[in-house]
Amino acid sequence: MSTPFPASVYAARLDRARALTADAGLDAIVVGPGPDLAYLVGVEGDTIERLTALVIPASGEPTVVVPRMELAKVRDTAVGSLGLAVSDWVDGEDPYALVTAAMGGSAARFGVADALPALHVVPLTVRLDVRPELATPVLRESRMIKDAAEVAELRRAGDAIDAVHRRVPGLLRAGRTEREVAAEIAAALVEEGHRTVEFVIVASGPNGADPHHEVSDRVIQDGDVVVVDIGGAVPSGYNSDSTRTYAVGTPDPEVARRIAVLVRAQQAAVDAVRPGVTAEQVDAAARDVLASEGLADAFLHRTGHGIGVTTHEEPYIAPGNALPLREGMAFSIEPGIYFPGEWGSRIEDIVVVTADGCTNLNTTPHELTTAGS
Template sequence: MTLSRFSTDVYAHRLSAAAAAAGEAGLAGLVITPGYDLRYLVGSRAQTFERLTALVLPAQGEPTVVVPRLELAALKESAVPELGVTVRDWVDGEDPYRMVVDALGGQAVAVTDAMPALHLLPLTELLGVVPVLATDVLRRLRMIKDGAEIDALRKAGAAIDRVHARVPEFLVPGRTEADVAADIAEAIVAEGHSEVAFIIVGSGPNGADPHHECSDRELQAGDIVVVDIGGPYQPGYNSDCTRTYSIGEPDPEVARRYAVLQRAQQAAVDVVRPGVTAEQVDAAARDVLAAEGLAEGFVHRTGHGIGLSVHEEPYIVAGNNLPLEVGMAFSVEPGVYFPGQWGARIEDIVIVTADGAESVNNQPHELVVVPAR
């Protein structure tokens, strides 16, 4: 059975680092309700309800989990019991927000960006000040993947590679995009993912829409098909990989433009290393396309960070001068789109190493030609 979380020492280190970061930011502590931040810090997959569940992490002192008594069972699969974190359960009629404030020991508080307004407003009223977002405190911790996270991303990448290896058998003229997506969904789970996060099957003109999902359009000989797929792999780290397929031999001009895109994607991967900025990676891909007159066809950023969330920091986009560091993980996915005609995208997840980038995706980058059978 695949573990649903990391070992307890991983979470103990994260709690200590997050508390230290809160202190360095001049905060009394953090309040983290269910979501990716809570899962990152203690491995909890608790859900948000109208009754408050929150991890209270003071900059000084021991952490506390405030939880409704009827939700106590939700903590059993997390690292909370093994971490020795104080658990304060409450029942209807008690004030959980007062429990949170008492456990903090100060007013300068940061809250997770996933905290619902129904919890933020009563907490704010008791504190007497509006909390800030914990994003700035947790950003670097979540961006720099540790060894356990990198291993999980590698496994997720290998699993989605196995799915892409099966995609050509699904691309049969006369089948609909929805038919293909259903087969891919089954394959994603069969190859080890816990569930499907997203599936894009964009054939012909639908491939020119970067966020097209799937439709009842039937595949045809001559179609260029964009397939962008991914999902979480235990303990919850995501895959995300795009390859582009041609049903039958492509038109020579399509092949030429695709070859330029392939060079652009490789140029962006090649420039990745510590100290290079996120916007420089974006520019590396964009410059190759611009030199061939294809700049206007590239309508989105070059990439996004990935981990527990499919989209997280760092964002590989113009204007982001964040220097890359060892352990950052993100997509490199330039695309070209020609409305009403076709589109193409190539996407790998890469991890920054001491001297470059490690790709967790290793399926061929060439335009995959599928027989028009």
């Protein structure tokens, strides 16, 4: 089978999703291609005009509805190893009738995964004559707490991205463009064990003040501060995401001082992580350090986001999120400071909540690192 985990892992995930569906008062949930389907049964791919869907009833066994032309691929996943019921169909037949049948013929309340497009939600709604609800609360709760197999894969991803960051100082030097450096970083991501390159940000000088700058043809100059934010998926589909800030040559002393404050803020947030602490309290730990040094207005975004089969998922480490942290949650800690027209800096690690704190999956130096000039 082509799944990254044993069948028992997927069986436990399906059982939990079914229990959460019942707890939510839903008769069933419908999950189409996307990260939720990959998480639940190891089926990867994107939604197409032909419906593929996993139907999980609150009581009863799951069923996979799939076009016959996709049947072999789907069976070469946990769908096959677990012996899940499969209802296949060909063009000219009604797949929404098969979804309805998998629910037992009707449903008073059913949920749909947020990745299922209107192309399929609308016909299903017409067939059932029931307004659907988002299955997001069920699926979010399923994916938010990582099991031991997931933590191992996130650790593998963390090791791989750390290896890339160790190579970055040798790639950054005055006279090269951001795009040239980014291309070599992308190649390094694959060389160090990633299956895919999800993003490469090389933001030099004033471009570093844009948190979502990617790359440009700007020529890196001596004295530049450069933000390098990179990530990708390892073969299991689990993601890395790590940001470090580099200096090409000797940085301005005031710039170095401010980045040292940011490093302290990032560490304060990491130190705040433990079960029972809320997401907003972790965010505040970083924000308070920056505010104490007059840098509050330079911090433009939340402190972090969850990570797993997608780069951004629950929980979000942000102001106003009173969600208590629980053991097994995995997320980034990435405060940043940004000065439009001048420079920016961000420091990011992935952490996993443990029984009494957290484990940091990234170990490369947090301090401003000097690259070539």
